[in-house]
Amino acid sequence: MTEPIISIRDLSVAYDGHQVLDHVNLDIQRNEILVLLGGSGSGKSTTLRHIIGLERPDSGTILVRGVDINRCSPAELRKIRRSVGVAFQDAALFNSLSTEENVGLPMRELTTLAEPVIEIMTYMKLAVVGLADAGKLLPYELSGGMKKRAAVARAIALDPEILVFDEPSAGLDPIVSAELDNLILLLKRAGQMTILVVTHEIASAFRIADRIAMLDKGSLIAVGDKESFKASTDPRIRQFLDPVPGPITESAAVQEHLRELAGLTGVVR
Amino acid sequence: MNAFEDLGSVVIQQFAYVGGLTGQFWSGVLALPRMLPITGKRGRWQSALRQMAAIGVAALPMIGIMALCAGFILALQGAAELRRFGALRYVIDLVAIGFTRELGPLLTAIVVSGRSGSAFSAEIGTMMVTNEIDALRTMALDPIEFVLAPKFLGALIMVPCLTVMCNVFGIAAGAGFMYLSTKMTLGVYVRYVFDSIVLRDVFSGLVKSVAFATIIVHVGCMEGFKVRGGPEAVGRATTSAVVKSTFLVILADLFFTAIFYLTGWSS
Numbered sequence: 001m002t003e004p005i006i007s008i009r010d011l012s013v014a015y016d017g018h019q020v021l022d023h024v025n026l027d028i029q030r031n032e033i034l035v036l037l038g039g040s041g042s043g044k045s046t047t048l049r050h051i052i053g054l055e056r057p058d059s060g061t062i063l064v065r066g067v068d069i070n071r072c073s074p075a076e077l078r079k080i081r082r083s084v085g086v087a088f089q090d091a092a093l094f095n096s097l098s099t100e101e102n103v104g105l106p107m108r109e110l111t112t113l114a115e116p117v118i119e120i121m122t123y124m125k126l127a128v129v130g131l132a133d134a135g136k137l138l139p140y141e142l143s144g145g146m147k148k149r150a151a152v153a154r155a156i157a158l159d160p161e162i163l164v165f166d167e168p169s170a171g172l173d174p175i176v177s178a179e180l181d182n183l184i185l186l187l188k189r190a191g192q193m194t195i196l197v198v199t200h201e202i203a204s205a206f207r208i209a210d211r212i213a214m215l216d217k218g219s220l221i222a223v224g225d226k227e228s229f230k231a232s233t234d235p236r237i238r239q240f241l242d243p244v245p246g247p248i249t250e251s252a253a254v255q256e257h258l259r260e261l262a263g264l265t266g267v268v269r
Numbered sequence: 270m271n272a273f274e275d276l277g278s279v280v281i282q283q284f285a286y287v288g289g290l291t292g293q294f295w296s297g298v299l300a301l302p303r304m305l306p307i308t309g310k311r312g313r314w315q316s317a318l319r320q321m322a323a324i325g326v327a328a329l330p331m332i333g334i335m336a337l338c339a340g341f342i343l344a345l346q347g348a349a350e351l352r353r354f355g356a357l358r359y360v361i362d363l364v365a366i367g368f369t370r371e372l373g374p375l376l377t378a379i380v381v382s383g384r385s386g387s388a389f390s391a392e393i394g395t396m397m398v399t400n401e402i403d404a405l406r407t408m409a410l411d412p413i414e415f416v417l418a419p420k421f422l423g424a425l426i427m428v429p430c431l432t433v434m435c436n437v438f439g440i441a442a443g444a445g446f447m448y449l450s451t452k453m454t455l456g457v458y459v460r461y462v463f464d465s466i467v468l469r470d471v472f473s474g475l476v477k478s479v480a481f482a483t484i485i486v487h488v489g490c491m492e493g494f495k496v497r498g499g500p501e502a503v504g505r506a507t508t509s510a511v512v513k514s515t516f517l518v519i520l521a522d523l524f525f526t527a528i529f530y531l532t533g534w535s536s
Contacts, residue, residue, distance in 0.1 A: 077409075079409075086407040088400045088404060106410075
């Protein structure tokens with residue numbers, strides 16, 4: 001197997017004494033789509049923020065293209081960041097800029113391309129995500145799905161080697177969500193990109209993933225292909241695949257509180 | 270022991286705040302050359318021009334009205350006392366020197382802090398909440414250069430300009446008062462004004478205005494960058510930006526006035 005493009009070793013993070021990530025180890029291979037699954041509070045967004053260098057871990061290393069992003073020079077970090085495109089959950093488009101200005105921004109800021117070339121490339125990126133006619137619109141004039149696609153167009157503006165999606169399906173209806181999944185597959189095929197998707201949408205994960213990794217309470221509990229994931233007998237994975245009420249609704253304290261609210265305190269079951 | 274711990278914690282927090290401001294200030298200074306036309310990065314100068322319009326041009330009517338009112342109030346208050354000594358003419362000195370050295374820079378700073386300092390923290394705070402600052406960082410773009418530096422350059426240019434205009438409006442209010450109370454003509458008033466003030470009075474006011482501009486921009490932006498959480502955090506940052514920058518402006522005013530007094534600049 002070739003050297004992974006992203007390699008996480010013993011990543012541990014704690015906030016205010018609460019362990020959010022606990023010795024996470026994960027390799028992401030070139031040209032694969034790895035979906036990082038997990039429920040709310042599992043640590044998947046924290047993992048993503050560390051992979052893209054927005055936060056520094058308490059311990060552990062993150063190698064991107066063989067470079068430790070927490071110990072490299074600022075110049076090396078800038079170089080790494082140029083090779084990683086990020087599509088944030090809420091798109092994070094700049095509200096004061098039009099859609100095409102948002103998409104053209106990385107090219108204007110980080111390259112010496114002439115303005116006409118940037119305009120053509122911006123149009124092409126917008127066309128890839130199906131927003132060729134929406135370039136002049138401001139972000140508030142776009143629908144939720146259009147915003148996410150515009151964020152993807154901006155993320156691929158510099159043809160990155162690695163593309164990262166944070167909850168791409170969140171807040172979208174199933175049809176738009178499926179369209180976005182198709183776009184992710186298209187990008188992988190056309191751009192030879194390595195794609196990391198952080199999500200809790202199991203259907204979306206099975207549509208796009210080459211491999212799936214699952215986090216639970218800050219620990220990586222499984223990494224494998226879709227088939228092995230579906231066949232898993234781990235109760236935590238089974239609960240995610242066949243959603244049944246979890247510990248929150250089964251808690252005795254919650255049941256007791258609900259009985260109190262219903263005026264049933266003391267009633268013998 | 271707890272009181273000492275609390276005091277120590279507050280002192281450490283304040284030192285950390287000042288340290289953060291200092292670091293941000295130097296990053297902003299280093300980014301300024303990239304804002305300049307021709308030699309700077311493309312698009313930055315236009316961004317600085319937009320900030321100049323927002324900080325300066327849009328604030329001019331409010332500065333003008335406030336300076337006219339403050340100038341008239343100063344003349345009225347001064348006249349009430351000076352009239353008893355038959356020294357009504359010295360109202361002109363009071364207004365002219367008072368505005369060029371003190372009131373002009375201070376009034377301008379308070380208006381800019383309320384209008385633009387709060388806007389800076391709200392804008393950057395919202396960008397923090399919506400991950401726009403994170404997006405900049407992941408695109409290898411420096412938020413200091415992209416967001417703060419155009420505001421910094423805009424304020425460094427426009428706050429002194431507004432201060433000069435504030436001086437003009439304040440002194441004009443004095444002219445109105447002198448005409449109403451003694452029928453003094455504008456030509457005579459202007460001659461007395463130029464007799465009472467010297468260039469270093471104006472210059473000392475402009476030095477203060479540059480310092481005030483720096484404080485307002487950096488406190489406003491820092492409060493914005495510190496925002497974590499949701500919209501209520503943006504509201505808190507906005508309030509905090511105005512309170513802290515107004516407090517620091519007055520502290521800096523005291524510092525500069527004391528320096529000018531001790532070095533004989535204001536004699």
